[in-house]
Amino acid sequence: MKFLCGIALIALPAFTFYCWLLLDSETFLSLLQESIPIQTQYIGLSNRLLALVPGLIPIALLMRGAWHLRRLFGLFAVRAFFHEEIAQRLHGFAFMLVFSVLAKPVAGALSSAALTMNYPEGERSISVTIESGDLTTLFIGVIFLIIAWVLREAHQLSKENAEIV
Amino acid sequence: MSILVNLDAMLAKRKKRSRELAEYVGITEQxxxxxxxxxxxxxxFSTLDKICEFxxxxxxxxxxxxxxxxxTQ
Structure with a gap:
């Protein structure tokens, strides 16, 4: 799992850069319609580059989350199941997951504005979308946050218990 | 903390070693x-009971x- 998280750390930005910069306009637009529905036939590279910057925000947050997850599985690999860091890493991952979902509509709005900024007046657009998948991710993120809190409390209790002979 | 543990004094008084006590109570020497x-x-209470017994x-x-x-005095 640690290895998979390491792959995710590389694959997430690589795939994002590939989609935003290297895909042909038609394929890029068809992919884009799912997250940023804008009415256009062609998008220039300069617009793509500009739109990529806000688009990277949720990806960067997810990467940070994957980094926390990688560290978490690293601890599991050395059988450090009751280490204090377990709760910290789970909390970090969950926090980044929640934060990336919250950042996604904002980043989408900024990206859509950047993609259509060169269009004539009346054709420019700002698109804010929230997908059902995002809500599921948000729910899972909150659940993980609660689990991390419970783990932290449990660790505190176990620490106190260890000081009683 | 205002509670003092006089275990050292009691061990010396009874001429017992802490290793023997640890073995009897069932806890580590540490x-x-x-x-x-x-x-x-x-x-x-279970630890205290064993120590008092020993x-x-x-x-x-x-x-x-x-x-x-x-x-402080």
Missing amino acids: NISLLRTGRVRGIR LECQPGDLLEYKSNVDL
């Missing part, structure tokens, strides 16, 4: 050492309350 230096948050003493012989003012 924990006995922590108890002797008072660096524990608490002591279980050293043939009362809990009051092992634990002593001293106010903070007394401790």
Whole structure:
């Protein structure tokens, strides 16, 4: 799992850069319609580059989350199941997951504005979308946050218990 | 902390070693050492019971309350 998280750390930005910069306009637009529905036939590279910057925000947050997850599985690999860091890493991952979902509509709005900024007046657009998948991710993120809190409390209790002979 | 642990004194009085006590009580020597230096948050009644049994003493012989003012004197 640690290895998979390491792959995710590389694959997430690589795939994002590939989609935003290297895909042909038609394929890029068809992919884009799912997250940023804008009415256009062609998008220039300069617009793509500009739109990529806000688009990277949720990806960067997810990467940070994957980094926390990688560290978490690293601890599991050395059988450090009751280490204090377990709760910290789970909390970090969950926090980044929640934060990336919250950042996604904002980043989408900024990206859509950047993609259509060169269009004539009346054709420019700002698109804010929230997908059902995002809500599921948000729910899972909150659940993980609660689990991390419970783990932290449990660790505190176990620490106190260890000081009683 | 205003509670003093007089385990050292009782061990010396009964001419017993902390290793023997640890074995009898069923806890590690490290924990006995922590108890002797008072660096524990608490002591279980079961542990106290075993210690008293081994050293043939009362809990009051092992634990002593001293106010903070007394401790600094």
